[in-house]
Amino acid sequence: MNETSASGARPVLLFDVNETLLDLRALDPLFERWFGSAAVRANWFAQMLQISFVGALTGDYVDFTTAQHAALRMLALRMGVTLGNDGADEIVGTMSRLPVHPDVPAALDSLAAAGFRMATLTNSLEAVAEAQLVSAGIRDRFERAFSADVVGRLKPAPEPYRMAADAMGVAPGDTVLIAAHAWDVAGALAAGCRAAFVARPGAVMFPIGRQPEITGRDIADVAQQLVARSD
Numbered sequence: 745m746n747e748t749s750a751s752g753a754r755p756v757l758l759f760d761v762n763e764t765l766l767d768l769r770a771l772d773p774l775f776e777r778w779f780g781s782a783a784v785r786a787n788w789f790a791q792m793l794q795i796s797f798v799g800a801l802t803g804d805y806v807d808f809t810t811a812q813h814a815a816l817r818m819l820a821l822r823m824g825v826t827l828g829n830d831g832a833d834e835i836v837g838t839m840s841r842l843p844v845h846p847d848v849p850a851a852l853d854s855l856a857a858a859g860f861r862m863a864t865l866t867n868s869l870e871a872v873a874e875a876q877l878v879s880a881g882i883r884d885r886f887e888r889a890f891s892a893d894v895v896g897r898l899k900p901a902p903e904p905y906r907m908a909a910d911a912m913g914v915a916p917g918d919t920v921l922i923a924a925h926a927w928d929v930a931g932a933l934a935a936g937c938r939a940a941f942v943a944r945p946g947a948v949m950f951p952i953g954r955q956p957e958i959t960g961r962d963i964a965d966v967a968q969q970l971v972a973r974s975d
Contacts, residue, residue: 754860754974755938756912758905759886760923761866761873764942765963766842766880774838778831779823788835791815793927796867796898805896808867812836840872844880845944851967852885858971863888865908865921867898888912900931909937920958922966926950940966 759765768789772782792808792815799806806814813832820827855862863886866873870891877883888911892904899905909916921932924942926949932939933954940958941949949955960966 753918754858756909756914756919757855757860757862757970758865758890758908758919758921758932758937759862760899760921760925760928761864761868761876762839762842763944763947764922764924765844765848765864765882766876767845768842770842771835771838774831774835778827778835779819779825784819784823788812788815788819791818800898800901805898807869807893808898809836809869809872812839839868840875841879842876844882845963847962847964849882849885851963852882854971855967856885858974860970860974861912862886863890863908863912865890865892865899865904867892867904869893900927900934902931902935905932905935905937920970922963929956930954940970942966 762768768785771785775785776782792811795811795814796806796808813836816827816832816835852862864873864877868876868891870893873889873891877886877889883889890908890911892898895903895907897903905921906916909919916936917938920938920940921929922940922942923929924944924947929939929941930950930953939956940960941956942963943959943961949959958966958969960969
């Protein structure tokens, strides 16, 4: 099957940012310093998502940066760790300076050469999203850098995906959300988008519900499949 949209053109690619394009392992030394274990980083990210999702379900919107700070305070209390404002600010601030996964730049270049339009769609605040892409050296690969915060609803709610599609001038079904999070892929599919799952180490897709049409071990693998389908 050729990789074309309902209109006959190649679909617009919408990339998640954190963990999909950028490597959160850069935070591990900070969690080692403040919490005594780099493994706490995964617990923090999961707690932050829980705070964000509860806010969405209860109608009390919580932006991603606020949720990150709140999750750090919760973990510090749970673990009996003293984490002042300096420690929290250092961890959250480093989110704006994460390195890109090594497979990403060349993969994005191959997709651009194949004629795909690309944008990012993240739950991070708009200023954070722009800073992340600039710091990682990949901002120029994308037409737009969308933040779910501008619609006051975070992924996996349908509004961010539909907002990005509308801003790119296409229908949701003419986009492919590319993410390393099962919940993000599920949200995109529920919003009427197509999706590709990036199975980075430790990332697995939900075993129930709608499934993405592409699964790859990294962005390079996903890009190779997308380009092959477009030939």
